[in-house]
Amino acid sequence: xxxxxxxxxxxxxxxxxxxxxxxxxxxxxxxxxxxxxxxxxxxxxxxxxxxxxxxxxxxxxxxxxxxxxxxxxxxxxxxxxxxxxxxxxxxxxxxxxxxxxxxxxxxxxxxxxxxxxxxxxxxxxxxxxxxxxxxxxxxxxxxxxxxxxxxxxxxxxxxxxxxxxxxxxxxxxxxxxxxxxxxxxxxxxxxxxxxxxxxxxxxxxxxxxxxxxxxxxxxxxxxxxxxxxxxxxxxxxxxxxxxxxxxxxxxxxxxxxxxxxxxxxxxxxxxxxxxxxxxxxxxxxxxxxxxxxxxxxxxxxxxxxxxxxxxxxxxxxxxxxxxxxxxxxxxxxxxxxxxxxxxxxxxxxxxxxxxxxxxxxxxxxxxxxxxxxxxxxxxxxxxxxxxxxxxxxxxxxxxxxxxxxxxxxxxxxxxxxxxxxxxxxxxxxxxxxxxxxxxxxxxxxxxxxxxxxxxxxxxxxxxxxxxxxxxxxxxxxxxxxxxxxxxxxxxxxxxxxxxxxxx
Numbered sequence: 001x002x003x004x005x006x007x008x009x010x011x012x013x014x015x016x017x018x019x020x021x022x023x024x025x026x027x028x029x030x031x032x033x034x035x036x037x038x039x040x041x042x043x044x045x046x047x048x049x050x051x052x053x054x055x056x057x058x059x060x061x062x063x064x065x066x067x068x069x070x071x072x073x074x075x076x077x078x079x080x081x082x083x084x085x086x087x088x089x090x091x092x093x094x095x096x097x098x099x100x101x102x103x104x105x106x107x108x109x110x111x112x113x114x115x116x117x118x119x120x121x122x123x124x125x126x127x128x129x130x131x132x133x134x135x136x137x138x139x140x141x142x143x144x145x146x147x148x149x150x151x152x153x154x155x156x157x158x159x160x161x162x163x164x165x166x167x168x169x170x171x172x173x174x175x176x177x178x179x180x181x182x183x184x185x186x187x188x189x190x191x192x193x194x195x196x197x198x199x200x201x202x203x204x205x206x207x208x209x210x211x212x213x214x215x216x217x218x219x220x221x222x223x224x225x226x227x228x229x230x231x232x233x234x235x236x237x238x239x240x241x242x243x244x245x246x247x248x249x250x251x252x253x254x255x256x257x258x259x260x261x262x263x264x265x266x267x268x269x270x271x272x273x274x275x276x277x278x279x280x281x282x283x284x285x286x287x288x289x290x291x292x293x294x295x296x297x298x299x300x301x302x303x304x305x306x307x308x309x310x311x312x313x314x315x316x317x318x319x320x321x322x323x324x325x326x327x328x329x330x331x332x333x334x335x336x337x338x339x340x341x342x343x344x345x346x347x348x349x350x351x352x353x354x355x356x357x358x359x360x361x362x363x364x365x366x367x368x369x370x371x372x373x374x375x376x377x378x379x380x381x382x383x384x385x386x387x388x389x390x391x392x393x394x395x396x397x398x399x400x401x402x403x404x405x406x407x408x409x410x411x412x413x414x415x416x417x418x419x420x421x422x423x424x425x426x427x428x429x430x431x432x433x434x435x436x437x438x439x440x441x442x443x444x445x446x447x448x449x450x451x452x453x454x455x456x457x458x459x460x461x462x463x464x465x466x467x468x469x470x471x472x473x474x475x476x477x478x479x480x481x482x483x484x485x486x487x488x489x490x491x492x493x494x495x496x497x498x499x500x501x502x503x
Contacts, residue, residue: 034059036067036104038116046121046177046201047090048170055084055114057104070101090120091169095202121201122170124154125181128205129164136162140185141445147436148176156439159183170201177201182436186445190421195436197428212322213254217279220247221259225287227270229263231329231342238328252277256322260313260350261286262343269293269343271326273350293343299378300339300360306332307360311344311375313351323355344375400432409433 039054040047053076055067069076069086071093077086090098100116125146134142142159146168155168178200184193196206221234224244232242235250242263250259257277263270263286270289298309308330312323327342344354356376358369369379411433413424426433 029061031106031108031110032059032061033110033112034062034064034104034106036102036112036114038100038102038114040100040116040118046119048120048122048201049091049172050087050089053086053088053100053102055079055086055102055104057082057084057102057112059106062106062108064104065107066105068103070103071098073099073101091122093120095120095123123167124170124174124179124201125166125168125199126203127164127166127168128203129159129162130205131162133206134159134162134183134185137185140187140190143184143186143439143442143445145182145184145436145439145442147180147182148174149178150176151434151437153437153439154179156441158441180436184442184445186442189419192422193424193436195424195426195428197426197433198430211318211320212256215251215253216257217252218249219252219259219277219279220249220281221274221277222247222281222283223261223286224283225285227263227265227286227289229265229270231262231264233260233262233325233328235259235325236328238330247281250277252279253322256324258324260324260326262327263289264341264343267295267341269295271343271345290345290349292346292349294346295341295343296375297377298340298342298358299337301337301378302362304331304335304338305361306330307335307338308358309340310357311342312355312357313344314353314355314372315350316352324351326351326354 034057036055036057039056040051041054053069055069057064057067064080064082064084066078066080067084067086068078069088071088076088079086088100096119098118098120100118102114104112104114127144136142143157144159144164145156146154148154152174154171154174157166178198181196181199181204182193184191186192222244223242226242226244229242231240232238234242234248237248242261258273258275259277260274261272268291270291271293272284272286272289274284296311300307309328310325311327313326314321314323326344329340329342331338338360345351347353353373354375355372356370356374358367358376358379360367360379367379369376409426409428409431411424411426411428413422415422424435
């Protein structure tokens with residue numbers, strides 16, 4: 001009986017083995033590799049602090065046994081159970097481009113990879129302030145601080161020397177993608193705050209560059225053989241007659257050692273260019289002058305209390321290129337309108353392009369307009385409406401502005417109380433301006449700066465507009481400024497400001 005049972009068992013095993021071999025020998029469907037995609041939540045495309053990377057993985061004919069995440073080929077972590085998620089601390093990597101890679105393996109060891117390029121930006125602000133950005137003085141204390149969209153102070157520091165370089169990392173839990181950056185200086189008698197709104201994280205180097213370079217000396221020029229004329233311009237000198245006994249001085253710089261003399265006689269214009277001027281006294285003859293001139297007209301049709309008109313020539317493209325004054329004129333006193341003719345050399349003869357700057361006063365307001373792309377002939381006007389809420393300087397300014405479209409709004413506040421003067425300038429890309437929270441360290445530096453003594457009833461305000469649309473080199477660069485309101489501000493007040501428009 002035992003022998004029979006043993007024979008039966010052997011037969012069964014042989015049958016099973018035969019069946020298994022038959023199944024293996026029969027071709028079946030090929031194993032399908034898993035599918036995978038990476039998901040990283042970021043509206044701006046930039047990542048910071050610790051994030052969760054979602055890996056959407058599936059296997060149509062089997063199961064997934066491992067999901068691994070790599071960053072720049074460095075293993076970050078794994079998750080073997082759906083939903084597949086891996087925590088990644090981006091602070092372990094330098095700011096910049098990072099390639100994320102998910103590697104998914106199924107039960108038959110088929111592997112699928114998926115890559116996604118992301119940008120790490122853990123630096124909130126990388127300050128690089130050079131000499132010239134702040135007019136450092138030993139009698140003042142200088143500060144910088146950063147606030148987020150909720151007004152929370154994220155960083156505060158005193159600036160003691162320039163250059164000032166500091167790298168500020170993004171705090172935990174701060175998800176804002178734009179911030180406001182502030183600079184302040186103060187002594188017991190005077191305080192100033194400058195605000196830049198809507199700044200993106202990263203490098204912040206608002207250099208107030210003077211591309212003229214360092215000052216190298218002063219040229220003192222006398223002229224002889226002066227042709228007949230009824231107007232002249234030379235450097236910052238403008239008037240009716242160029243006098244041979246007068247020495248006309250201009251400053252010389254590393255990248256600016258030239259000057260331009262312009263003479264007008266009726267409808268005729270003459271010019272002469274001086275290049276490579278040297279420090280010290282010199283004399284020049286005007287017996288031979290150029291005459292390739294184009295005639296222009298500047299006209300303001302409204303009553304004025306004074307006007308200044310200046311035109312500049314630039315040798316190469318660029319908003320910051322040093323300009324040589326080629327024409328200047330000024331008039332003061334009440335006039336019903338202002339009209340003046342002038343000339344410039346034909347474009348390309350000496351200068352790559354021309355720019356213009358105009359200032360005039362009317363009805364207790366000062367108007368300013370500057371263009372780096374062309375010559376202003378007729379300033380236009382429009383209404384800019386501003387509504388103001390709140391009446392204290394600390395944390396309670398809420399300003400909304402409407403009017404023509406603009407790229408940058410500049411608002412200036414001036415307050416004075418009990419011998420202490422305070423100004424605030426806000427450079428904003430939006431239509432709402434809100435006064436920032438003031439760090440305690442700054443209020444201590446402003447010995448008279450408090451909620452009690454700085455209120456809007458003692459404030460005055462001015463507005464400006466800058467238009468940088470499609471800026472290329474110097475093209476389409478326009479800056480326009482309105483004057484002061486001429487009245488004190490009151491809580492909830494509404495003000496109509498007439499400002500110049502060059503758009």
